Amino acid sequence: MQDTIERPYHHGDLRRALIETAMAMLQEGKGWQFTLREVARRAGVSHAAPYKHFPDKAALLTELALVGFDRLREAFDAAKPPDPASVKDELVAAARAYIRFGTANPALYRLMFSTEDKASNIHLSARALGAFEVLTALLARGQAAGVFRERPVQGQAAACWALCHGITMLAIEHLLLPEKVGAGAVEAALVTLFEGVAQD
Amino acid sequence: MQDTIERPYHHGDLRRALIETAMAMLQEGKGWQFTLREVARRAGVSHAAPYKHFPDKAALLTELALVGFDRLREAFDAAKPPDPASVKDELVAAARAYIRFGTANPALYRLMFSTEDKASNIHLSARALGAFEVLTALLARGQAAGVFRERPVQGQAAACWALCHGITMLAIEHLLLPEKVGAGAVEAALVTLFEGVAQD
DNA sequence: ACCTGAACACCGTTCAAGT
DNA sequence: ACCTGAACACCGTTCAAGT
Secondary structure (H helix, E strand, C coil): CCCCCCCCCCCCCHHHHHHHHHHHHHHHCCHHHCCHHHHHHHHCCCCCHHHHCCCCHHHHHHHHHHHHHHHHHHHHHHHCCCCCCCHHHHHHHHHHHHHHHHHHCHHHHHHHCCCCCCCCCHHHHHHHHHHHHHHHHHHHHHHHCCCECCCCHHHHHHHHHHHHHHHHHHHHCCCCCHHHHCCCHHHHHHHHHHHHHECC | CCCCCCCCCCCCCHHHHHHHHHHHHHHHCCHHHCCHHHHHHHHCCCCCHHHHCCCCHHHHHHHHHHHHHHHHHHHHHHHCCCCCCCHHHHHHHHHHHHHHHHHHCHHHHHHHCCCCCCCCCHHHHHHHHHHHHHHHHHHHHHHHCCCECCCCHHHHHHHHHHHHHHHHHHHHCCCCCHHHHCCCHHHHHHHHHHHHHECC
16 A cells, blocks of 8 residues: 655564565565565665564564464454354354455465475464364364264364365365356355264 | 486486476475576586576476376376275275375475466366366266265365365374374364265 | 664576587 | 576675664
8 A cells, every 4th residue: 555654764663564564465466475675675674674573584474374363363253153053053154254264365374374484383383273172162062062973073173174274275276266166166065064064 | 316417518308307306306395495596406507507498497396296296196096996996985095095195295285286386377277177077077976876965066076175185285284283183183084074975 | 772784695587609 | 409607686694883
């Protein structure tokens, strides 16, 4: 939106500005291959300034991924159906929210789930697995209610996560095009998943 | 294995040598971020020589991905159960072979399914969707035999593909660690998938 | 405490020139 | 036809020096 911001010698909050600028560039197209030097340029500082706030580019990417996981959680919360809802509806809503988040933010989603270009994935896996635990809790409730098949929850959760992750990734890479894979492939895939999870 | 090969001014088959060297470097660790200059170095030619065989680095990456799809198909063929086998066994074998291929060749698999760093994905999507068609044929046979639920095959195939792709990707990124997600999460996830596909 | 400017060791890519 | 060497316009990262 805005171009270089006018500022004094000291940028008020350069760290935040760098994150925001980098996030904008990430979404803009070329993925995480944006240039640290251009981030600095857009933020209106010298190309060396970012190194006072991040040890290297990988650290900035990690920061972006963490923001991504926060936003994913917000998307979940926003998608949660109003209170008296069946577990099944909750699962459906969560799955749809997940896929929508990923396809709406392809570069960010890819970054969140790729280790090869980021620093210590320890915080990242922590957040990813946080979401995973919400999922297992949901499935456990469904099993207790007799709505879902009684299977080891971890495996059931892995199936749900993997299917949603897979759909999201394939959609991002334009491999679920309707003319090849059929219109509504996403919806249909979810049906098969739910038939595997739900009690007959 | 071997270091720089001795050769005369004209490398016998530089194109093939470049592909092989690049593939080795891809597998070696740092993913597709290997350097074209180092590929040339290892192949024993100047850093400009590759440009006589590939327009740019993206083209070489595309070539590697194509080789990857060929190898995936070979893995499928090798995993196909001996002739008098149930469709169900065929599906199980194919799924396991798929996941094993991906986890055994993480960098290659990632490359095969990421558009952002490669040139024209048209040949690539063609090969990916070729595998997809094998899958739909398999599912159609299963439906005809009354073993699988009667659902639009494209959607059922999308579910199978997405789940396997998701498991593979998550495993590659070390997010299916047994201590977090439970031992045998992969097997368990496949069970849930098959329960969604198979007729009760 | 925070930022700059010059410098280092690299890239990918191009192109005239060599064999 | 195939390859080299120098050159261009970049990177990420470092570090002494400025404010």
